[in-house]
Amino acid sequence: MFVDKAKIYVKGGDGGDGLVAFRREKYVPEGGPAGGDGGNGGNVIFRVDEGLRTLVDFRYQKHFKAERGEKGRNKSQHGANAEHMIVRVPPGTVVIDDDTQEIIADLTRHGQEVVIAKGGRGGRGNTRFATANNTAPEIAENGEEGQERWVVLELKVMADVGLVGFPSVGKSTLLSVVSGAKPKIGAYHFTTLTPNLGVVDVGDGRSFVMADLPGLIEGAHEGVGLGHEFLRHVERTRIILHVVDMAGTEGRDPFEDWLKINEELKLYNAKLEERPQLIAANKMDIPDAEVYLESFKEQLAARGLDIPIFPISAVSKSGVQEMLYKVMDLLETIPEMPMVEELVDLSERKVYRLEEGDDDSFVIRRDNEAFVVESPSIEKLIKRTNFSTQEAVMRFARILRKKGIDKALRERGAKDGTTVRIGDFEFEFVEQE
Known part of the structure; x- marks a missing residue:
């Protein structure tokens, strides 16, 4: 699970x-x-x-x-x-x-x-x-x-390569044929509900980890569909492999699909726009795929973009091996650490909440007939004081006087027998002779 x-x-x-x-x-x-x-x-x-x-x-x-x-x-x-x-x-x-x-x-x-x-x-x-x-x-x-x-x-899944794309473009099928992973595959949207990881053996002694990530839809950056449940996993991948249904079997335009997914990635985290990306033009064994592919390349060139495109068929495995070699070559040229904006180096840092110091500040307010003293340092002192001995009680009283709390209570109108509450501790004010 x-x-x-x-x-x-x-x-x-x-x-x-x-x-x-x-x-x-x-x-x-x-x-x-x-x-x-x-x-x-x-x-x-x-x-x-x-x-x-x-x-x-x-x-x-x-x-x-x-x-x-x-x-x-x-x-x-x-x-x-x-x-x-x-x-x-x-x-x-x-x-x-x-x-x-x-x-x-x-x-x-x-x-x-x-x-x-x-x-x-x-x-x-x-x-x-x-x-x-x-x-x-x-x-x-x-x-x-x-x-x-x-x-x-x-x-956030730690993977070298993350497969992204609209639902049912063939991401799970591709992962299943290049690795030993056995993701659930079905002819309906959102077959994949959670990330699947697989180790890809390129065949020349090299290997990398690939993640099949749940399909995206428009509005994902705002939580639509699987939304953030998917997008946070993309942040950890070193390369984005965009799988496109180049045959348009869902009735959508492949290039529009590619634009929409990239827009969702950018809106979620602008840093993802800088992540190395490759395009897997899947389902090339289906008629009309070549026509769509030529149109895709022309529109990509018109925008001045030079992104490697690999025509493949995950079902027949055509072109898959050549793509894996290129992916591995690219991985060897980029840093191994995930490029995440908020990544924190915690190798030396150990504690994340500062210790409460001996701050002498305090606030006194009325609660009906009682006076409430708010002071983190005094509340901490109460928890550490064992009031079972008279000597401990007198020490606590001396500290209150030293911090000026006695004087402040007196100025606010506290008299002998007035109830004073500090945190969960309650006692009667005693006027010193």
């Missing part, structure tokens, strides 16, 4: 919690804090595997969550970091953030890796909070939450 689009949920592992512990040994009075840090959560990493050709696995598994880090240990020992989760994807996979529609990664090379959801950092143990004024702190942090997001995976 060929699946070229999937939507999945990914979440990096949460960091392990830090530990509150103290050194308890004979002959070591007041041993001091000994709580270790929690381990980091695992990342969700996408890795390209050239053995995969479809996204079908993501139809059955849609949630990918990395493991969380271990909690800190006593004797100042750190918890173990979690193992990263490796998710294998086929070459040609584009990863898109479902919320922003931003392209996160464009994965094309075997073994290429990218972190899609970063694991959270482990929380600090009480060893980290010891100071000259507080040599036995009872404070430890919770682990940071891992990144989470919904992403859309789109597969």
Whole structure:
């Protein structure tokens, strides 16, 4: 089953919690804090595997969550970091953030890796909070939450040669006679609903990958017919082999067909107009094909275009071998990497969302009788604070005062007992004496 689009949920592992512990040994009075840090959560990493050709696995598994880090240990020992989760994807996979529609990664090379959801950092143990004024702190942090997001995976077929053309011009038949592929073939439009790949052995020790792509119709760039489901696969091909029904068996003019398909390609992505193109004049074994071919060449010359045309018959295989030699010769003269406008080199780049910094900005608004404080840095602090000890609560209060939130609440009219809400955390405002 060929699946070229999937939507999945990914979440990096949460960091392990830090530990509150103290050194308890004979002959070591007041041993001091000994709580270790929690381990980091695992990342969700996408890795390209050239053995995969479809996204079908993501139809059955849609949630990918990395493991969380271990909690800190006593004797100042750190918890173990979690193992990263490796998710294998086929070459040609584009990863898109479902919320922003931003392209996160464009994965094309075997073994290429990218972190899609970063694991959270482990929380600090009480060893980290010891100071000259507080040599036995009872404070430890919770682990940071891992990144989470919904992403859309789109597969753009990686092929050397892409067969394009109107429905029923003979693309599937051509692929079947030049390779071992067995595409569905029928005498009706849109027999081919998904791309078919085949390895073409030219016969002189050389070979290339050919893709039979679903037929185009007018308006495809706007999604008409198979529309974008087809066009995105054309972007990956190094050569466009335009198959034309030169006998006009569908009652259409071959040259008009060729013009319309090229217009659809250009409207979808202007870069496709620059892609090397060859024309396979198919069905030359049918009467009147020679007449149409001469007319086609004349109209092409009148426009000042010099595009190689190969008269062939996919059914009888006439002229097919000569065409394959020319295709292979042309492939050897152009770059191997797909010429895609948005192709991103991710060989060094690993993380795609910046870490939230310690931004001191905040906004205070009223919600009936309560005050709501909106501050990403404070909300992040709340998630990492373990409020089970009085010392941790006092530390949190000191940070609010230092950031000026206490003063701002007071200026807005907050008094003793007023409800204050920050994220999902709710508490009563206490006026300091």
